[in-house]
Amino acid sequence: MDAPFHLPKEALMTMDYVKEVLDGSPRAAARLISWLEDEDERGHACMEQLYAHTGKAYVIGITGSPGAGKSTLTDKLTHALRRKGLTVGIVAVDPSSPFTGGALLGDRVRMSRLSTDPGVFIRSMATRGFLGGLAKATADVVKVLDASGKDVVVIETVGVGQDEVDIIGIADTTCLVLVPGLGDAIQSMKAGIMEIADVFVLNKADHAGADQLWAEVTFRIEQDASIKPGSWVRSVVKTVAVEDQGVVDLIVAIEQHRHWLEQTGKFQEQRRQRTRQETLRMIHNELFRRVRQHLTDSGALDQLVEEILNRQRDPYSIMRELLGNVFNQPVHL
Amino acid sequence: MDAPFHLPKEALMTMDYVKEVLDGSPRAAARLISWLEDEDERGHACMEQLYAHTGKAYVIGITGSPGAGKSTLTDKLTHALRRKGLTVGIVAVDPSSPFTGGALLGDRVRMSRLSTDPGVFIRSMATRGFLGGLAKATADVVKVLDASGKDVVVIETVGVGQDEVDIIGIADTTCLVLVPGLGDAIQSMKAGIMEIADVFVLNKADHAGADQLWAEVTFRIEQDASIKPGSWVRSVVKTVAVEDQGVVDLIVAIEQHRHWLEQTGKFQEQRRQRTRQETLRMIHNELFRRVRQHLTDSGALDQLVEEILNRQRDPYSIMRELLGNVFNQPVHL
Numbered sequence: 001m002d003a004p005f006h007l008p009k010e011a012l013m014t015m016d017y018v019k020e021v022l023d024g025s026p027r028a029a030a031r032l033i034s035w036l037e038d039e040d041e042r043g044h045a046c047m048e049q050l051y052a053h054t055g056k057a058y059v060i061g062i063t064g065s066p067g068a069g070k071s072t073l074t075d076k077l078t079h080a081l082r083r084k085g086l087t088v089g090i091v092a093v094d095p096s097s098p099f100t101g102g103a104l105l106g107d108r109v110r111m112s113r114l115s116t117d118p119g120v121f122i123r124s125m126a127t128r129g130f131l132g133g134l135a136k137a138t139a140d141v142v143k144v145l146d147a148s149g150k151d152v153v154v155i156e157t158v159g160v161g162q163d164e165v166d167i168i169g170i171a172d173t174t175c176l177v178l179v180p181g182l183g184d185a186i187q188s189m190k191a192g193i194m195e196i197a198d199v200f201v202l203n204k205a206d207h208a209g210a211d212q213l214w215a216e217v218t219f220r221i222e223q224d225a226s227i228k229p230g231s232w233v234r235s236v237v238k239t240v241a242v243e244d245q246g247v248v249d250l251i252v253a254i255e256q257h258r259h260w261l262e263q264t265g266k267f268q269e270q271r272r273q274r275t276r277q278e279t280l281r282m283i284h285n286e287l288f289r290r291v292r293q294h295l296t297d298s299g300a301l302d303q304l305v306e307e308i309l310n311r312q313r314d315p316y317s318i319m320r321e322l323l324g325n326v327f328n329q330p331v332h333l
Numbered sequence: 334m335d336a337p338f339h340l341p342k343e344a345l346m347t348m349d350y351v352k353e354v355l356d357g358s359p360r361a362a363a364r365l366i367s368w369l370e371d372e373d374e375r376g377h378a379c380m381e382q383l384y385a386h387t388g389k390a391y392v393i394g395i396t397g398s399p400g401a402g403k404s405t406l407t408d409k410l411t412h413a414l415r416r417k418g419l420t421v422g423i424v425a426v427d428p429s430s431p432f433t434g435g436a437l438l439g440d441r442v443r444m445s446r447l448s449t450d451p452g453v454f455i456r457s458m459a460t461r462g463f464l465g466g467l468a469k470a471t472a473d474v475v476k477v478l479d480a481s482g483k484d485v486v487v488i489e490t491v492g493v494g495q496d497e498v499d500i501i502g503i504a505d506t507t508c509l510v511l512v513p514g515l516g517d518a519i520q521s522m523k524a525g526i527m528e529i530a531d532v533f534v535l536n537k538a539d540h541a542g543a544d545q546l547w548a549e550v551t552f553r554i555e556q557d558a559s560i561k562p563g564s565w566v567r568s569v570v571k572t573v574a575v576e577d578q579g580v581v582d583l584i585v586a587i588e589q590h591r592h593w594l595e596q597t598g599k600f601q602e603q604r605r606q607r608t609r610q611e612t613l614r615m616i617h618n619e620l621f622r623r624v625r626q627h628l629t630d631s632g633a634l635d636q637l638v639e640e641i642l643n644r645q646r647d648p649y650s651i652m653r654e655l656l657g658n659v660f661n662q663p664v665h666l
Contacts, residue, residue, distance in 0.1 A: 054644075
């Protein structure tokens with residue numbers, strides 16, 4: 001690969017890593033992901049060169065409440081995909097409390113079983129930056145795994161808030177894992193997540209209340225289908241993940257959704273919409289990173305906060321002065 | 334009030350509204366809040382002038398699961414505060430699905446009972462912008478009510494995700510409403526919220542399981558207190574909000590926390606930390622608004638997205654070119 005002359009010097013320093021990621025090296029992929037997480041400038045320099053090689057992997061999202069069995073299901077799904085000869089990347093995201101930092105349940109268990117397979121790459125993301133950088137970071141990792149040649153990338157995340165809706169929004173097909181007996185309160189919390197599900201997975205289908213849940217979900221699907229004719233009629237799959245039951249049915253449901261997306265042109269439309277959001281989010285994150293860095297490095301922020309607290313200044317006029325002419329001119333690219 | 338010459342023209346157009354808000358006009362406050370929600374530039378112009386008059390109201394946060402009885406408790410708390418001669422602003426936030434828009438439960442019921450009292454101002458916020466603008470919007474509304482002379486501002490929100498942690502982070506004293514019988518799954522979801530609670534409210538204390546819940550919460554408090562000596566020992570209050578029981582105890586607990594904050598200097602420290610976050614968040618939101626507006630207004634984004642989708646360009650180099658030297662120079666304010 002020849003070094004294009006218009007690339008910045010960081011790009012030239014990273015050519016070897018780019019080549020290794022494209023060749024499927026898990027070590028190079030892990031290094032690149034660390035650069036991206038640490039906001040090391042070599043991260044974006046690599047991504048500029050890798051981007052042309054992305055867009056090939058099919059991205060599956062697995063979401064649901066804590067305790068729904070997402071990790072186990074992701075494991076079994078991965079094993080089933082491997083048996084079909086497909087390589088798999090897993091991004092397990094846990095946007096936990098900003099106070100504890102948080103840890104990823106089941107991660108060690110999973111690592112011991114899948115990590116010896118060179119056709120599988122697993123990355124956990126548990127930390128979070130200030131103000132929602134996790135969706136951008138997840139999108140980056142998905143692209144790295146995509147460029148490294150994985151056929152399928154699975155994003156697994158807890159389904160509770162807007163962060164998770166943004167994260168799972170990266171997926172081509174989103175599976176919502178429900179379990180019997182978690183009660184109405186939880187169901188009502190998941191309103192946002194319910195709406196972005198393409199496939200409902202009724203896990204622990206051998207537990208009491210599974211039939212009731214099936215009836216509720218089916219009713220919901222029929223209702224939605226009657227409101228929005230021509231849209232994807234969402235499917236329901238019963239699984240008992242711990243016993244590896246129903247996982248093949250889940251793959252069939254995902255493949256049907258993929259087929260529907262491709263036949264209707266929605267696949268390209270959905271990726272266009274996501275590229276749009278992703279590009280905006282990326283520019284925004286980087287711009288904010290720069291502002292924050294300059295305000296904190298210079299000590300200006302500490303000074304401003306004191307003046308605001310004493311009511312000598314106000315944050316609104318500071319914002320007006322600080323941002324001044326940023327993007328007040330038309331953009332030419 | 335004389336018009337300072339350095340203010341932008343929007344500020345001059347809004348002087349009357351500023352004066353009316355300061356005089357306590359609910360109509361002027363409502364108008365200003367609408368401007369802020371609609372991102373009308375008169376909103377920030379007013380806030381620049383109002384800011385010096387904020388910081389006086391005590392801010393109470395009420396959070397908890399759906400069905401915990403937060404609305405009823407907020408109502409009873411408001412009535413009790415009114416009996417003590419205090420004026421009250423209520424900001425009821427429902428960060429529901431970005432797809433449905435969402436509605437606020439119990440809002441109409443409450444309006445009919447409290448809206449005739451000129452000492453109470455209620456604002457519901459149910460819609461949400463892209464990328465977590467709700468915490469910023471809530472902070473704005475709290476400031477408007479503060480400037481309008483309310484002694485206490487109550488923020489009521491569902492406690493489920495990071496959005497809600499950010500929203501409730503505005504409060505001086507945060508009350509977490511728990512009820513017997515909602516199960517372990519819900520408790521585990523609330524990990525982030527559990528940690529920011531200053532006062533635990535055991536509502537529906539006449540229901541089965543209340544003693545069990547009391548024991549669990551008390552154990553948790555003792556555990557935390559032994560880990561962090563010198564920190565606030567969180568209190569537990571039993572209430573039956575529908576029967577107006579325990580509400581005076583809740584006010585006592587909030588007053589004790591306020592007294593502790595003031596005695597230890599934590600009050601000022603906490604407000605400093607929040608001002609810092611708030612200022613950064615405000616800049617964060619405004620940057621996104623500008624990026625989005627300029628890229629979409631010019632049609633540049635549509636063009637870029639097509640080029641990215643075709644892998645002719647990549648979002649990383651676009652970002653590098655677009656941002657160029659923005660904020661690569663030190664900031665002077």
